[in-house]
Amino acid sequence: MPALALDVPALDISGLTVRHGDVLAVDDLDLRIGQGETVALLGPNGAGKSSTVSAVLGLLRPSAGAVRVLGRTPSDAVRAGCVGAMLQHGGLPGEARVGEVVHLVRSSYADPWPTADLAATTGIDGLLGRPVDALSGGQRQRVLLALALAGRPPLLLLDEPTSAMDVEGRRAFWTTMRGLAARGTTVVFATHHLEEADAVADRVVVLAGGRLVADGSAAAVRSAVSGRTVRLTADRLPGDLPGVTSVTRQGATVALATGDVEATLRALLDAGVPLTDLDVRGASLEDAVLSLTTSGATR
Structure with a gap:
């Protein structure tokens, strides 16, 4: 060739x-x-x-x-x-x-x-x-x-x-x-x-x-997908957390999808929830692809 x-x-x-x-x-x-x-x-x-x-x-x-x-x-x-x-x-x-x-x-x-x-x-x-x-x-x-x-x-x-x-x-x-x-x-x-x-x-x-x-x-x-995921170990959570759009639990680990990390964390602290094993992450590639392909977003 x-x-x-x-x-x-x-x-x-x-x-x-x-x-x-x-x-x-x-x-x-x-x-x-x-x-x-x-x-x-x-x-x-x-x-x-x-x-x-x-x-x-x-x-x-x-x-x-x-x-x-x-x-x-x-x-x-x-x-x-x-x-x-x-x-x-x-x-x-x-x-x-x-x-x-x-x-x-x-x-x-x-x-x-x-x-x-x-x-x-x-x-x-x-x-x-x-x-x-x-x-x-x-x-x-x-x-x-x-x-x-x-x-x-x-x-x-x-x-x-x-x-x-x-x-x-x-x-x-x-x-x-x-x-x-x-x-x-x-x-x-x-x-x-x-x-x-x-x-x-x-x-x-x-x-x-x-x-x-x-x-x-x-x-x-x-980066095209806004929002973060807050993960922590918690037995209980307040009923209404600002910024949170979804809550997923696996055993004692809770994952909170939020558009306002600071407001979510402040509300958790005000409610006396210990921030045990706290982990804050941006959207994964899976999150981004799911959002892009279901919303019909274009770039």
Whole structure:
């Protein structure tokens, strides 16, 4: 694959509109992602994330708009080996061993990633001799990642990549992603695990109803939501606390969502409530995404 000019965006989406029958899945989406970025696509089911990924891969024909992948059409980019994809419902051929499948996929590229390094990078070096049908859910995801990376693509698209992984597997997976990003790979991933997006992504793109409702760093998206959460250990609380919009209790721990932290704390002290294990935090990324996608806020 020829060298890529650094000023060419990894992904350039303009006015993308996708319909599935009468359902408007993506609504006039504009999105530009530079080379080397790690970007999380967030939003509820039906927000348009998977449809956007499918359009980028050329798997569906948009109703309107244009998609350019590293300066090429989606189909040309895929044929040139510019894009690796790990889709939510990706499958593996049965009655084969992992090493055989990896060899088959690598053979379709002119300059594939060397098997030993590819297997070590994706954590499948101990699985090459194993039958595909004997893999666990997390192991299958790692094999799918290896296949997506077999051609050393500069752009990697991931749709719910850690959905079948346990905590240890997810941690190892994102360690791999950080390593790829450090090498200059552009990583775009859709996920419902918002703590992953907060920890890994340089940039967060939030979709709702097929439209873009937020685009920026995780910190910037969090800051768009006002309010704080006050947590403390308390057996009882006054019946009416100023600023508090919701109260959640887990055992002895109480979480108060409030728009006025000072007024809430002052009322607790005036009521004689000990501020035991007090913790005051801003909105989490989950709070922010929930607020943005349910309120229809735009930025």
